[in-house]
Amino acid sequence: MMTENGWPHLNPLMRASVLLAAVLSAFAQTAAPVINPCGIVDAASYGPVLAPGSIAAIFGSFPVGSPAEAASLPLPTSLSQVSVRAGAGGAAPLFYVSSSQINVQIPWELAGQSQAGMTVMASGQTSAPQTVALASFAPAIFSVNGQGAIQDSSFRLIDASNPATAGSTAILIYCMGLGPISNQPASGAAALTSPLSETTNTPAVTVGGVPAQVTFSGLVPGLVGVYQVNAVTPANAPMGDVPVVISIGGATSSSVNMYVQAPDTDQSAGALLAQMTLDEKLQLVHGAYTFGGPAGPLNAEEWVPGISRLGIPDLLYADGPVGVYSSLGPTTALPSSMANAASWDLDEAYKYGAIIGAEVRAYGMNVWLGGNVNLGGREPRDGRTFEAAGEDPLLAGSIKAAHIRGVQDQHLIGTLKHYGLNDQETGRLLANAIIDERGARESDLLAFEVALKNSNAQSVMCSYNLVNGDYACQNDSLLNGALKGDWGFSGFVQSDAFAAQSSVASALAGLDQEQPGGYYFGGVWGESLDTAIQNGDMPQSRLDDMVRRILRAIYAAGLFNYPSAVGTIDTDAGAATAQEILEQGAVLLKNGGNLLPLDASKVGSIAVIGAHADVGVLSGGGSAQVAPTGGAALTLAPECPSSAVGTSALACHNASEIYDPSSPLKAIQAMAPSASVQFNDGTDSAAAAALAQSSNGAVVFVSQWESEGMDLDDLNFSNNQDALVSAVAAANPRTIVVMENGGPQLAPWLGQVGALLEAWYPGERGGEAIANILFGSVNPSGKLPITFPASVNDLPRPVIPSPSSASSTTPFAVSYSEGFNVGYKWYDTNGIEPLFPFGFGLSYTTFAFSNVSLTSSGEQFQVSFDLANTGAVAGAEVAQVYVGLPASTGEPPRRLAAWTKVLLQPGEKQSETLTVSSNDVSHPLSYWDVNSESWQVASGDYTVYVGNSSANDSLTVAGMFHIGQ
Numbered sequence: 026m027m028t029e030n031g032w033p034h035l036n037p038l039m040r041a042s043v044l045l046a047a048v049l050s051a052f053a054q055t056a057a058p059v060i061n062p063c064g065i066v067d068a069a070s071y072g073p074v075l076a077p078g079s080i081a082a083i084f085g086s087f088p089v090g091s092p093a094e095a096a097s098l099p100l101p102t103s104l105s106q107v108s109v110r111a112g113a114g115g116a117a118p119l120f121y122v123s124s125s126q127i128n129v130q131i132p133w134e135l136a137g138q139s140q141a142g143m144t145v146m147a148s149g150q151t152s153a154p155q156t157v158a159l160a161s162f163a164p165a166i167f168s169v170n171g172q173g174a175i176q177d178s179s180f181r182l183i184d185a186s187n188p189a190t191a192g193s194t195a196i197l198i199y200c201m202g203l204g205p206i207s208n209q210p211a212s213g214a215a216a217l218t219s220p221l222s223e224t225t226n227t228p229a230v231t232v233g234g235v236p237a238q239v240t241f242s243g244l245v246p247g248l249v250g251v252y253q254v255n256a257v258t259p260a261n262a263p264m265g266d267v268p269v270v271i272s273i274g275g276a277t278s279s280s281v282n283m284y285v286q287a288p289d290t291d292q293s294a295g296a297l298l299a300q301m302t303l304d305e306k307l308q309l310v311h312g313a314y315t316f317g318g319p320a321g322p323l324n325a326e327e328w329v330p331g332i333s334r335l336g337i338p339d340l341l342y343a344d345g346p347v348g349v350y351s352s353l354g355p356t357t358a359l360p361s362s363m364a365n366a367a368s369w370d371l372d373e374a375y376k377y378g379a380i381i382g383a384e385v386r387a388y389g390m391n392v393w394l395g396g397n398v399n400l401g402g403r404e405p406r407d408g409r410t411f412e413a414a415g416e417d418p419l420l421a422g423s424i425k426a427a428h429i430r431g432v433q434d435q436h437l438i439g440t441l442k443h444y445g446l447n448d449q450e451t452g453r454l455l456a457n458a459i460i461d462e463r464g465a466r467e468s469d470l471l472a473f474e475v476a477l478k479n480s481n482a483q484s485v486m487c488s489y490n491l492v493n494g495d496y497a498c499q500n501d502s503l504l505n506g507a508l509k510g511d512w513g514f515s516g517f518v519q520s521d522a523f524a525a526q527s528s529v530a531s532a533l534a535g536l537d538q539e540q541p542g543g544y545y546f547g548g549v550w551g552e553s554l555d556t557a558i559q560n561g562d563m564p565q566s567r568l569d570d571m572v573r574r575i576l577r578a579i580y581a582a583g584l585f586n587y588p589s590a591v592g593t594i595d596t597d598a599g600a601a602t603a604q605e606i607l608e609q610g611a612v613l614l615k616n617g618g619n620l621l622p623l624d625a626s627k628v629g630s631i632a633v634i635g636a637h638a639d640v641g642v643l644s645g646g647g648s649a650q651v652a653p654t655g656g657a658a659l660t661l662a663p664e665c666p667s668s669a670v671g672t673s674a675l676a677c678h679n680a681s682e683i684y685d686p687s688s689p690l691k692a693i694q695a696m697a698p699s700a701s702v703q704f705n706d707g708t709d710s711a712a713a714a715a716l717a718q719s720s721n722g723a724v725v726f727v728s729q730w731e732s733e734g735m736d737l738d739d740l741n742f743s744n745n746q747d748a749l750v751s752a753v754a755a756a757n758p759r760t761i762v763v764m765e766n767g768g769p770q771l772a773p774w775l776g777q778v779g780a781l782l783e784a785w786y787p788g789e790r791g792g793e794a795i796a797n798i799l800f801g802s803v804n805p806s807g808k809l810p811i812t813f814p815a816s817v818n819d820l821p822r823p824v825i826p827s828p829s830s831a832s833s834t835t836p837f838a839v840s841y842s843e844g845f846n847v848g849y850k851w852y853d854t855n856g857i858e859p860l861f862p863f864g865f866g867l868s869y870t871t872f873a874f875s876n877v878s879l880t881s882s883g884e885q886f887q888v889s890f891d892l893a894n895t896g897a898v899a900g901a902e903v904a905q906v907y908v909g910l911p912a913s914t915g916e917p918p919r920r921l922a923a924w925t926k927v928l929l930q931p932g933e934k935q936s937e938t939l940t941v942s943s944n945d946v947s948h949p950l951s952y953w954d955v956n957s958e959s960w961q962v963a964s965g966d967y968t969v970y971v972g973n974s975s976a977n978d979s980l981t982v983a984g985m986f987h988i989g990q
């Protein structure tokens with residue numbers, strides 16, 4: 026049809042009829058108002074029952090021109106010539122009228138009525154009445170876009186983009202129908218601000234079916250007919266889009282939904298902190314030990330009483346690094362941590378931690394103190410070398426991170442220790458480690474950084490020693506600076522037992538918890554922290570931060586959701602893991618003429634000599650001592666060296682030499698049932714040599730005990746064991762030496778013996794694991810995580826620095842002038858040939874690297890190679906990637922940057938690609954720049970090496986690349 030100015034093209038008559046139709050339709054709007062059947066509903070729920078004071082929506086057809094809204098309060102009772110009568114309540118206040126909907130308040134005057142007849146009047150005509158059911162309580166929650174009209178305390182609507190946090194978010198639920206109130210406004214009038222109109226009954230609110238604490242219920246000030254219920258999102262509310270329901274006076278609303286998210290640990294900690302008194306805060310920041318006082322609950326060696334009114338659990342602490350500390354009772358005696366590091370296998374390390382965690386938990390403890398990541402290679406005579414994971418920050422940090430993950434996955438707090446530069450036991454309470462900032466950051470501190478960032482450890486223990494003049498536990502640069510500042514550590518710093526030296530100074534430097542008692546923080550030996558706050562010596566905010574960190578750790582580790590409970594130890598699982606750990610971590614150091622593996626059918630007779638190998642295997646002492654399942658095979662007095670004097674040495678003198686109940690002699694006999702296996706205890710070298718001479722072969726066990734509280738005088742085996750080995754080897758060239766020791770040892774008889782196996786402290790299935798390796802049931806694949814020097818004279822400090830006298834209380838300097846050149850970096854830099862290099866270990870098969878190349882270079886490079894098993898038996902090789910930084914940096918020739926352990930069948934070849942990124946937490950391409958106090962990648966040439974140890978002759982250059990100008 027043609028059109029003209031928007032009108033259809035019509036003749037005049039037809040136009041007239043259209044106009045008439047329009048007039049008729051206008052006339053039709055003045056027809057009587059009609060309320061739809063069941064057209065009066067609650068405006069929030071659309072339900073048919075209303076409570077006085079609520080808002081109703083009336084649907085129908087009403088003779089209203091254009092919609093109109095009430096423009097001011099109190100609401101009018103007539104709007105656009107429309108009014109509504111609500112039975113005995115009279116004229117209802119009007120919010121809004123249109124031709125299809127009218128919104129009114131049900132007058133308060135209807136309270137007590139069960140129903141009301143409603144009529145709409147418009148243009149002088151009245152609708153037929155319609156009855157609405159009334160109740161005192163008809164709770165109904167408003168909704169917006171399908172979600173509840175529920176806000177947080179900042180008046181942001183709670184929805185998927187702004188979820189409420191379980192346990193902390195205060196919610197405002199907008200609703201109606203909550204019944205009688207105090208300070209009731211007139212119908213149509215706004216609710217008052219002061220005093221607030223509160224409901225006379227308190228409603229119950231559930232969020233996701235879980236009761237919520239209600240903090241307010243009343244009318245929304247300034248609005249008509251709208252109630253507001255304030256509640257707290259319950260801590261145990263389910264997560265996600267969950268229903269909210271209000272009940273009051275026996276009536277229950279229909280549900281609307283809101284979003285709930287799990288609190289982050291920070292929010293949870295903050296919410297709990299806000300409820301704590303000063304005394305309660307003080308209680309959490311120190312242990313409860315008192316001299317001569319009882320042990321903690323369940324015999325915990327250290328503990329912090331919880332706060333039951335807030336559900337904060339007791340913190341019950343257990344050592345140690347190689348299994349649960351003996352004071353709690355028998356547990357799995359694992360091989361030493363060093364043995365585990367020698368597997369270069371993070372899955373094995375995780376299993377190690379998981380076993381310890383499960384057993385710590387079984388004793389009802391919930392804080393583990395065993396994450397010793399001190400760099401052993403700086404002082405290999407350190408009596409605690411066996412507790413740690415070697416000399417390389419990347420390897421040691423990664424192994425310890427896996428231990429912590431294994432532990433914390435059992436819902437325990439894991440602790441890294443001893444922070445920092447705690448590398449000798451001699452004078453450990455007075456030793457003042459002097460080191461340059463870059464040296465520290467790139468060595469001992471880097472091991473902590475890697476361990477922390479790869480594990481989310483919730484606790485760090487500061488050490489006894491001083492670092493650059495300040496005690497580690499009141500060392501601002503270590504605690505506030507590197508740990509909390511640069512690495513973003515959000516957990517808590519606890520002192521080693523009695524390592525705190527002050528109250529306020531320590532707290533201000535970053536110590537969060539004093540152990541084992543409150544000697545300083547609790548005011549026994551100084552100004553308690555609460556007094557310090559009252560005196561203005563320490564801000565309240567610092568105590569709050571200390572407590573928040575502890576609470577955060579409790580939340581992060583899951584101690585609230587998984588309360589500690591005494592359980593049973595799976596001794597079989599522990600034993601199996603202990604055996605596997607040693608089978609993966611024992612290192613074959615020599616195998617002349619392929620003396621090993623032994624052929625059980627051919628050995629004929631074997632002399633087993635020394636180290637109590639008839640009954641057991643040695644373990645390390647101190648707070649890492651485990652009481653092995655089944656009881657010790659042998660308990661001897663500690664052999665503390667003459668240098669172990671004074672208070673620093675107490676842990677040694679209080680220790681025992683424990684042999685775990687796993688007899689290598691019996692295990693060897695079991696592997697070779699038809700062989701004649703005889704034992705000689707090795708105390709008489711001549712007798713031992715005679716037995717060796719009359720046997721087809723000899724296995725000599727040598728052991729070196731070490732412990733917390735002592736350093737080894739040297740790296741020789743004590744008690745004439747070196748002479749024993751020489752005598753036996755002289756008598757029988759088929760002499761195999763098995764070493765049980767904590768860290769590096771010298772082997773002056775190396776040239777005389779046929780084979781040498783490093784079995785570390787072998788653990789409670791050490792005998793079986795050793796026998797499996799000697800007879801080839803297991804092919805050794807361990808690699809040294811620490812260099813074995815050729816002489817103590819090659820160490821940075823041939824003589825261990827010590828205090829001026831046993832009774833001295835004056836700190837003494839231990840100069841770490843080698844800086845970052847720890848372990849192989851020291852030997853490489855100085856061109857010193859070690860006895861065995863870092864990363865070294867043999868196999869019963871042979872491996873070949875080929876096609877070693879860089880497939881990409883720069884700050885994120887990839888190195889590829891083929892690795893083949895060229896021998897006759899299956900075996901695993903650890904392919905190691907080292908990087909040399911530009912000479913201008915002054916860095917050592919190489920640093921470990923990556924590795925992978927590959928299991929290959931005979932003849933099998935596998936392609937591997939490893940990626941190294943400068944962004945990795947180990948900063949593989951960076952140096953610590955003291956000017957900018959940050960990690961920097963230098964301009965210059967980088968060389969990438971691949972091989973199976975750190976020694977130059979076992980490495981292939983994969984390629985070089987240039988970064989920068």
Ligand code: BGC
Nearest residue numbers: 326344394442521522648676
């Ligand atoms: C050790 C720590 C141990 C603490 C608690 C100290 O003697 O140095 O490693 O965790 O005691 O037993």
